[in-house]
Amino acid sequence: MSYVDLCVTRPAGAAGDGPRLGEPLLDGYLEFVAARCRPNTVLATAFDLKVFFGVVGKAPAEVTAADVLGFITAQRAGGTAAVPVLAVDDADGAVSARTVRRRLSSVSGLFAFLQARGDIAANPVPRGLPTRRERTRPRQGVPLLRSPRTLPTILAPEQVDALTGELRTHRDRAMVAAMVLGGLRRCEVLGLRLADLRFAERRVFVAEGKGGHQRLIPISARFFLAVKDYLESERPPDAPHDHVFVVLKGPRRGRPLSAAGVDEVLDGARRRAGLDKATCHQLRHTCLTRLREAGMALEAIQAQAGHASIESTRIYLHLGDDWLAGQYRRAAEALDAQALPEHPATVRTPRSTR
Numbered sequence: 001m002s003y004v005d006l007c008v009t010r011p012a013g014a015a016g017d018g019p020r021l022g023e024p025l026l027d028g029y030l031e032f033v034a035a036r037c038r039p040n041t042v043l044a045t046a047f048d049l050k051v052f053f054g055v056v057g058k059a060p061a062e063v064t065a066a067d068v069l070g071f072i073t074a075q076r077a078g079g080t081a082a083v084p085v086l087a088v089d090d091a092d093g094a095v096s097a098r099t100v101r102r103r104l105s106s107v108s109g110l111f112a113f114l115q116a117r118g119d120i121a122a123n124p125v126p127r128g129l130p131t132r133r134e135r136t137r138p139r140q141g142v143p144l145l146r147s148p149r150t151l152p153t154i155l156a157p158e159q160v161d162a163l164t165g166e167l168r169t170h171r172d173r174a175m176v177a178a179m180v181l182g183g184l185r186r187c188e189v190l191g192l193r194l195a196d197l198r199f200a201e202r203r204v205f206v207a208e209g210k211g212g213h214q215r216l217i218p219i220s221a222r223f224f225l226a227v228k229d230y231l232e233s234e235r236p237p238d239a240p241h242d243h244v245f246v247v248l249k250g251p252r253r254g255r256p257l258s259a260a261g262v263d264e265v266l267d268g269a270r271r272r273a274g275l276d277k278a279t280c281h282q283l284r285h286t287c288l289t290r291l292r293e294a295g296m297a298l299e300a301i302q303a304q305a306g307h308a309s310i311e312s313t314r315i316y317l318h319l320g321d322d323w324l325a326g327q328y329r330r331a332a333e334a335l336d337a338q339a340l341p342e343h344p345a346t347v348r349t350p351r352s353t354r
Contacts, residue, residue: 048106170230
């Protein structure tokens with residue numbers, strides 16, 4: 001098979017079988033990743049490798065650092081590149097810097113794996129570009145790619161009300177409430193089991209958080225009311241799975257709802273509400289931003305969000321307009337209070353010449 005023609009497939013067999021590319025070295029790495037990471041990470045890695053080798057068109061042992069740098073140029077150049085770009089994120093046809101960095105991470109992980117196994121001699125993905133300080137500070141090179149740190153967009157209260165008003169089932173309202181009131185990720189909502197709902201405590205146990213981390217978090221009573229209505233009137237009593245959110249109609253009735261199903265529900269409600277954009281991650285950002293604006297401590301927001309590092313949580317300081325304005329206003333008032341009052345100039349009487 002040509003490396004340009006690689007295709008992500010799921011082999012027939014056990015339900016846990018991950019994606020494959022049809023090339024032994026790449027599939028061996030995907031099996032290694034599957035043993036350490038969640039299914040979404042494995043799927044993203046498979047697609048990243050497909051894109052990279054589709055652009056480079058060489059076997060892993062033949063890839064050089066020049067090929068890696070050329071791949072970056074091709075991805076960022078968009079339609080003007082000599083090598084075709086297989087996926088686009090930016091409006092001008094170029095792949096976003098964040099996407100390219102993720103793909104480089106996947107590719108670097110592959111070559112580190114192959115190097116450890118002895119399949120290749122060295123990892124062709126450079127750690128960075130050298131500078132004049134390379135001799136004295138060898139790890140302070142220029143990054144291969146700089147990605148801007150942008151603020152995510154959030155929904156205004158009236159937009160959230162319009163969106164939830166267009167949801168047609170108790171199930172859909174409960175899922176949106178989990179994100180906009182509890183800050184759960186889409187995968188965490190879909191991973192909820194019946195035993196994870198602590199109605200008496202008004203808390204939810206997130207057993208399948210990002211990175212495999214678990215947490216027990218509080219959620220507003222409005223979420224539990226929506227879940228109660230859904231469980232009593234909509235969820236099939238003979239559902240073969242204990243997932244909270246399942247398909248309500250059709251041949252997959254009672255089966256766990258998929259990520260595509262959640263997106264379809266949200267897209268339909270967004271269109272009916274007349275909103276330009278409303279995603280699951282926007283709902284999560286909206287929740288965490290409102291919590292910060294209400295005075296919730298940053299460490300508490302970190303625990304609620306399930307962030308491994310508080311640096312990921314600091315972004316909500318900037319999303320909350322009132323926080324920055326309040327901090328500046330207090331500082332400005334303190335500076336004004338310290339300013340010396342203006343005094344009229346002292347007029348000295350000249351000495352007599354007598």
